[in-house]
Amino acid sequence: QQQVKQSPQSLIVQKGGISIINCAYENTAFDYFPWYQQFPGKGPALLIAIRPDVSEKKEGRFTISFNKSAKQFSLHIMDSQPGDSATYFCAARRLGGATNKLIFGTGTLLAVQP
Amino acid sequence: DTEVTQTPKHLVMGMTNKKSLKCEQHMGHRAMYWYKQKAKKPPELMFVYSYEKLSINESVPSRFSPECPNSSLLNLHLHALQPEDSALYLCASSQDLSGATQYFGPGTRLLVL
Numbered sequence: 001q002q003q004v005k006q007s008p009q010s011l012i013v014q015k016g017g018i019s020i021i022n023c024a025y026e027n028t029a030f031d032y033f034p035w036y037q038q039f040p041g042k043g044p045a046l047l048i049a050i051r052p053d054v055s056e057k058k059e060g061r062f063t064i065s066f067n068k069s070a071k072q073f074s075l076h077i078m079d080s081q082p083g084d085s086a087t088y089f090c091a092a093r094r095l096g097g098a099t100n101k102l103i104f105g106t107g108t109l110l111a112v113q114p
Numbered sequence: 115d116t117e118v119t120q121t122p123k124h125l126v127m128g129m130t131n132k133k134s135l136k137c138e139q140h141m142g143h144r145a146m147y148w149y150k151q152k153a154k155k156p157p158e159l160m161f162v163y164s165y166e167k168l169s170i171n172e173s174v175p176s177r178f179s180p181e182c183p184n185s186s187l188l189n190l191h192l193h194a195l196q197p198e199d200s201a202l203y204l205c206a207s208s209q210d211l212s213g214a215t216q217y218f219g220p221g222t223r224l225l226v227l
Contacts, residue, residue: 043206043218043221046216046217101159104157106156109154
């Protein structure tokens, strides 16, 4: 119940295309869903996050879509660029609980080809 | 300034050595974290400090010993590590325990021989 399932494991997209990464969870107590971007040799950096009271959040080329009833959320990268090539982790957190852990998905290695 | 710094960037140590990893943040955050990340895997939480007190220990072996000397600093003392402990060690901080946004440092790449 504490897991966050992420797919695909790896993704190759052409420059200018749309990258889509999906995550699913079981625990209904999760109520904050961030996405992290990690470049090789660097720590993860918060990219965008959503709470379940909204169905979509957009920041520039990055959009999170959230389906509360299906317990799924996804990251869409529009007009993907080679500089977007990185590993992306979705995560979930239970706010207000005694344990403030981020539960990470398994990660998606994105390669954007020029 | 949303920066978390970590030193050293790389560390090679033998199984009998004692070494320390250092993490620093000047964002006024009151929660600090240690994570371990193996290649192609997500970060795994090790310890959480809140207001300089250990809040969470994820059943980490005693050869890893965290320390929070003050609100800006977090150390991880290493002793008698095993080769399987080789990984990227990440430090993170958040405003407080209820703050979901965690800022990660660049990590220390540790190799245990």
